[in-house]
Amino acid sequence: MDRQPRSLKFVLLAALAALAAFPLIGDKFYLQLVTKILIMAMFAMSLDLLVGYTGLVSLGHALPFGLGAYALMLLTPESQAAGFWMSLGASLAVAGIASLLIGFLVLRTSGIYFIMVTLAFGQMAYYYVHDSRYLGGSDGKYIYLRPVLEIFGWQPFDLENHAHFYYFALALTVFVYATLRVLLASPFGRVIGGIKENEHRMRVLGFATFRYKLVCFVLAGMLAGLAGWLAAAHDGLVNPEMLSWHQSGQLLMMVILGGMGTPSGPLLGAAALKLLELGFQGWTKHWQLLLGLFIVLSVLFIPRGLAQIFDWRRRG
Amino acid sequence: MDPVIFLIQVLNGVQYGLLLFLVASGLTLIFGIMGIINLAHGSFYMIGAYLAFSLTRQIGDFWLALAAGVVIAMLLGIALEWLVMRFLYERDHLYQVLLTYGLILVFEELRSLVWGDDVHGVQVPPALDFSIPLTDTLSYQVYRLAMSAICLAIAFGMYWLIQRTRLGMMIRAGSVNRDMAQSLGINIGLLYRLVFALGFALAALAGMLAAPISSVYPGMGNQVLIISFVVVVIGGIGSVKGALIAALAIGLADTFGKVLLPQIAGMVTYLLMAAVLLWRPRGIFGRA
Numbered sequence: 001m002d003r004q005p006r007s008l009k010f011v012l013l014a015a016l017a018a019l020a021a022f023p024l025i026g027d028k029f030y031l032q033l034v035t036k037i038l039i040m041a042m043f044a045m046s047l048d049l050l051v052g053y054t055g056l057v058s059l060g061h062a063l064p065f066g067l068g069a070y071a072l073m074l075l076t077p078e079s080q081a082a083g084f085w086m087s088l089g090a091s092l093a094v095a096g097i098a099s100l101l102i103g104f105l106v107l108r109t110s111g112i113y114f115i116m117v118t119l120a121f122g123q124m125a126y127y128y129v130h131d132s133r134y135l136g137g138s139d140g141k142y143i144y145l146r147p148v149l150e151i152f153g154w155q156p157f158d159l160e161n162h163a164h165f166y167y168f169a170l171a172l173t174v175f176v177y178a179t180l181r182v183l184l185a186s187p188f189g190r191v192i193g194g195i196k197e198n199e200h201r202m203r204v205l206g207f208a209t210f211r212y213k214l215v216c217f218v219l220a221g222m223l224a225g226l227a228g229w230l231a232a233a234h235d236g237l238v239n240p241e242m243l244s245w246h247q248s249g250q251l252l253m254m255v256i257l258g259g260m261g262t263p264s265g266p267l268l269g270a271a272a273l274k275l276l277e278l279g280f281q282g283w284t285k286h287w288q289l290l291l292g293l294f295i296v297l298s299v300l301f302i303p304r305g306l307a308q309i310f311d312w313r314r315r316g
Numbered sequence: 317m318d319p320v321i322f323l324i325q326v327l328n329g330v331q332y333g334l335l336l337f338l339v340a341s342g343l344t345l346i347f348g349i350m351g352i353i354n355l356a357h358g359s360f361y362m363i364g365a366y367l368a369f370s371l372t373r374q375i376g377d378f379w380l381a382l383a384a385g386v387v388i389a390m391l392l393g394i395a396l397e398w399l400v401m402r403f404l405y406e407r408d409h410l411y412q413v414l415l416t417y418g419l420i421l422v423f424e425e426l427r428s429l430v431w432g433d434d435v436h437g438v439q440v441p442p443a444l445d446f447s448i449p450l451t452d453t454l455s456y457q458v459y460r461l462a463m464s465a466i467c468l469a470i471a472f473g474m475y476w477l478i479q480r481t482r483l484g485m486m487i488r489a490g491s492v493n494r495d496m497a498q499s500l501g502i503n504i505g506l507l508y509r510l511v512f513a514l515g516f517a518l519a520a521l522a523g524m525l526a527a528p529i530s531s532v533y534p535g536m537g538n539q540v541l542i543i544s545f546v547v548v549v550i551g552g553i554g555s556v557k558g559a560l561i562a563a564l565a566i567g568l569a570d571t572f573g574k575v576l577l578p579q580i581a582g583m584v585t586y587l588l589m590a591a592v593l594l595w596r597p598r599g600i601f602g603r604a
Contacts, residue, residue, distance in 0.1 A: 051410065057409060057410050057413065059413060105590055105593055105594065106593075108593060108594075108597040109593065109597050109598070111409065112347065112353050112409055112553060113549060113553065113597070113598065113599075113602075115353060115409060115413060116353075116545045116546075116548065116549050117549060117589070117593065119542065119545060120542060120545055120546050120549065120586055120589055121586065123542045123586075124582070124583055124586035127582040127583070128582060128583060131582055245538075245542070249355075249413075249414075249417040252410075252413065252414060252417070253414060253417070253418075256410065256411070256414055260410075286425045286428065286429060288421045288424065288425045289421065289422055289425035289426065289429075291418075291421055292418045292419065292420070292421030292422035292423075292424075292425065293418070293422060294418070295414060295415070295417065295418030295421070296400060296415055296418040296419060296422065299411050299414050299415040299418065300400070300403055300415070303407075303411065
């Protein structure tokens, strides 16, 4: 994987420090906004593992995200909080098993077929949830209480508290980021990089590329499930829109806008797109028109994403 | 199952399948020849339906409105190709997905600005606004039969255009080897523009034909787009013949799924796709 330019390291550390200090000054609205951005950033990082590093363009990544969210909803009793470890474990397991089954099918295809088939599976899950009265149908369902995190009677985070939830999300984001960095620097990371460049050659070199891709697909799915669990806990609400392909499309936009295949690209992209959305929403009812035009123009004019701005020294 | 009900379901399935074929054939042509994955194809279908709504009001006659709508769709297709699509030919599929996804948002909001967010209906043309009685209580709408006939005629027309005409020869040449075709004196830029306009017009025509029976509503293109993707994947990308067979299979599977397995009706078509992919990862007529 490419080394990070030093300027980016400073930016990242400064950003982390700013994020850590943020609850001291930000009010509840902005705290929740940044929490949402962190959740989306985690979600986008999981997609970047597929799109940017392994070369698998999935347009159905909302599926494991939604499954993670719905698992928390199903495990939360009516007037009681869900168990933290049990619900988190269930979300990860459901997202992982679904990704394993779907990955086994979709990874037989590649290129444009892969895009279309992941999209189709995503929509299948969407319609299933949308039409299921048990899962709340098109309205979704509320989750009245957030899970209670308890380790032998000790509560490191009180998730009902906005600032605590924020720090919890920040800690998870840093954890996911670090895990991915370590993974991508490992021999495993080199192999998937090789698969992205030239899968045929990797196979000739003796790597069971299908298994590597399947592991990536499942891992990315589980991270998406984690983000979904967190999103459901944060919003206190699940609905079919979490599984819709608009979710997948916007996520892909975050990854590309930030710069795919760069470690910090998804973070930048998630923040940029969320803030942009907020800005457009405050401006006009037809904000999606502006967002759409923005997407079209950015594909045409900044193909390598925002991360290329930090990359200026190596250019030309 | 009662034979009359069975007949009605078969007719419905075939009619739905043929309509899907119109949308999916444009999608598969645009991919097979231009190498572009076009998510905005469902929006073309929606634009067609809204055009049918406005034009029948303005002109008064459904068939004239249909003709005018096809011309407008062709012009829109040419404009869109010239404005954005032509910059995508050399780009990765990823960017094509993203840009056409952006186009969906743009078209959906433009639709909201021009036509508002209400649901509209389009009158079935009076000459066809009657039903053939099958039993004392059951009958079949003639308009649906006419729709199937039109779709079939277009399928044959496309076969003739691609296999039997000089333009079709150029299209086939361009899909096999773009550079070679160009060096033999075929204007590839113009050819691509025509193919894109044709694809746009086919999707819009499908929307216009569907308008009298499905009504006209926001977001109507999305579901059609996804099902068309399933059709294209099953049939094999780039194969018009595959699209026809797959569309009929999906149409029948969906119709009978709703009758026989209502609990999982929404999933039947996707299960069919999964089965085909296990058997042939590149679709029935896909090139290896």
